[in-house]
Amino acid sequence: MSRSELSLSERLADNIVEIIRSERLGRGDALASSRDLARRFGVTTPTVREALRRLEATGVVEFRHGSGTYVGPGIGRRLMANPHLPRSTRASVLELVEARLVLEPAVAAAAANVRMAEAVQDLESAASNALLPPEESLRQSVHFHVALAAASGNSLLREAVEALLQVRARDQVEIRHRYNDRARDHAEHLEILDAVRDGDAAAAERLTRTHLAAIRDAVLTADFPADEPDTDLALPEGGLL
């Protein structure tokens, strides 16, 4: 009654993760085929499939049709964003920015105190080539904030910021150009970078707070695209195939 509380596919998923860990498989390495796994565990392929789907949802494994199943980035991750996020509303976007405004300044301060070498280099490259492409700007901005968190040397902090920005991604693609001032972003990133490079934690914290406050204010003054959804009552038939 103690260990059988979990479903078969759940235990299977745990076992597969255990195999990945014990065999020291990293991102991109191939797993055994579904059929092999089914044989090894004495279950059938649909059951293995369910277990792998669970793992796919959390990014632990990735399917490549006709090729195989591979280890994904989620294998070493502890924090993550929900893969099935709700539609964003004005309130949710604002809540997200305010959460970042609370958390990221402290992360920036930690980054300035530690200054992990590799991450600081990432920081520089992300800050430098930020203005060139039109669509790449957001990606670079994400990269900057993630690299900033990584510079703290604490991967949990990096994962937290990554997860927050992944939540933002859904919103951002729709309303990015409304309040995203690339030039300003770039300038503020450079200031933060300097503070980190100097090991000035207080300045890094303050500049990050200012940076995110500017974004928050831009969200506040921008008008939101779709403020009244609920026109579709989920007709599944048509929209699927």
Add this chain to the structure above:
Amino acid sequence: MSRSELSLSERLADNIVEIIRSERLGRGDALASSRDLARRFGVTTPTVREALRRLEATGVVEFRHGSGTYVGPGIGRRLMANPHLPRSTRASVLELVEARLVLEPAVAAAAANVRMAEAVQDLESAASNALLPPEESLRQSVHFHVALAAASGNSLLREAVEALLQVRARDQVEIRHRYNDRARDHAEHLEILDAVRDGDAAAAERLTRTHLAAIRDAVLTADFPADEPDTDLALPEGGLL
């Protein structure tokens, strides 16, 4: 080639989430049966099952054998912990505490500034009956830190702290009694509660930092139980059934 990049089960999962949202289903509400869903979407039950497994992994739905499929707590969640966490090491426990030490003081300050009514009540109840049971102590402590984050009024901050503590849970069950000073925890919680009630953000921040620093130091001085695992090479045959 644009939208067909996702697998069928992935699109199915999205559609099911959409049904839950458009029909305003909340935690505990029942979904249609697997067979019904299969009929509605024109696929077979194993396919529906894969989609539901994805959603189960993130807590969006819950299975109850013989009863049905129900909406789970993950439906409104944006941040979460990986359900298949790696085994904890001394380094990972330390990293976790240090991440909390960076993030939670800022959250406490935000909580003191906002002071959401309901959450403050939770805070009081969590702080009051914290010493009574032996096993409940940890649960109450979790409750306290989550309620503290909830008092900020920002559900994303609550979810972030919840996720961090969920990561901790795995470690904690093994080494809790080693460095968990319940009396001290309780006293420090009460101090933080007072600061929040007074709306003193600076004090709340400082006290939370002190509180977590004490925990970190306890971890530092404690000896870690299993510092050399890797004795099992994942023999799947025996350990499964």
Add this chain to the structure above:
DNA sequence: AGAGATCAAGTGATCTATTCACTTCATGAG
């Protein structure tokens, strides 16, 4: 009439057996 045992329907869990689609790579023709 009420309390408890029993049964049947609905549902999830899982299996067996197949078919289809995609990728890969080695083979062979040009």
Add this chain to the structure above:
DNA sequence: CTCATGAAGTGAATAGATCACTTGATCTCT
């Protein structure tokens, strides 16, 4: 040497069925 061909391996999805569990209603005995 290059490029097309095709076989093999793999994931994707289906069909149909069986077993186990939960639930609620019915039925029985008191």
